[in-house]
Amino acid sequence: KNFPPGPPSLPIVGNVLQLSLRNPLNDFERLRKSYGNVYSLFIGARPVVVLSGVRAIKEALVTRGTDFAGRPQDLFVNDVTRRKGVIFVDYGCSWREHRRFALTTLKNFGMGRNSMEDRIHDELQHTVESLENGIGDTLRPQGLLHKTSFNIISQMLFATRYDHEDEILNAFVSYIKENTKIGNGPWCVIYDSFPKLRNLPLPFKKAFENFENISKVVVGLVSEHKKTRVPGEPRHFVDCYLDEMDKKRDDSSFSEEEFTTYALDLLTAGSDTVSSTLLTAFLYLMSYPHIQERCQQEVDRELGGKERVDFDDRYNMPYTQAVIHEAQRVANVAPLSIFHCTIKDTELMGYSIPKGTMIIENLTSVLNEEGQWKFPHEFSPENFLDEQGQFVQPEAFMPFSAGPRVCLGESLARMELFLILVTLLRKFKFIWPEDAGEPDFTPVYGITMTTQPYRMKVQLRSTQ
């Protein structure tokens, strides 16, 4: 009763056949135009409420934040990740403790000698070296950027970085790629829509196998670190977690099994997202060389002879900040965020939404919402600049979502994007190869969106 309106659905399949499995974003937009910013659908027999636009999404995630802070618990992703970790677990004690722990630990590593900034700069030296080796050739940046952002999270978790050819690094990267691909594909929709098929030996089983295999790698890494660990003197995230486990509180949700999924959550959520944003930024910077040059002029002016850029330098670089934010807006890395679920009967924009309803927040609809942006449908740093050329962040900038479930790695991601882009733009000029045809800006749809694969030419800048 008083449930949000939606299109008529068929028995068994619900509205699945009305959504393109390759990319449902246009379908969601079409349905928004017919049914408004809060509408309902059936995925199989499961009712789902889709939220669009900044008003509806903020009312749900911020004003009624707790009501909407759950996660559905009977999906493919929950079964693969064994209902552990932080991303896909439901609102409750274990989620709260693990979320708080990650935020505190990330903050603690942000201070002192081993600060996150130092770790990012350390990793960047290797990225710079790889790009220097590629001067004169055209190169494919996808692998390099993914491995850079993976190593930054790995530094934080295990104080370890891997050579780009390293077997362990490549095992992680393949795991992330393969399981994301399965999670984006039709077999995952079939798994979620038709529970009776779940035990059949269908292609979705491969994701479980991949998870088992990569879990063994994490378990191996943790036991290595245990050998050299001094309790109470943490060197990294794993040590902090083990210290927490030592406290042996009766009601503690910390365990080594939890840690395995937790670590994989952070490695997965923290690498693909950052590297896809960087790929989008470089795609546009190469396509609009005047924007690239203007960033470089600002960077040169602000940094002068300074050895390396600090995160605090962003306050003096409004244009570069605007370009980075615009890249994030256009990259739209998490187009449908991560599905939420109501934890109690609640209301939204006059509709009643019962406990346990799956919620899809369509972040795409906010990041290009008309009325919220000066240029919603094109790449323009002006979207983040006021009349005086100062950086401003519109309310609808929410690529990290909002509310109690807002991206846990937001501050780290912002720091990475700024330090990586400024360091690389200061040193190199990025050029779209003459033989590459016209750039294709159509994103590749997925739980995390990315660019079409592309090549780039890199030149050392002469003015430094």
Ligand code: HEM
């Ligand atoms: C440009 C980079 C990134 C973007 C655009 C992004 C975006 C998002 C979004 C949209 C969500 C879902 C929020 C919700 O459910 O409402 C999310 C959740 C999450 N992100 Fe990120 N993210 C990025 C980088 C990172 C990094 C670097 C980390 C790792 C430290 C990370 C870790 C997580 C985790 C653990 C969650 C789940 C939080 C929870 O359920 O409580 N993300 N992110």
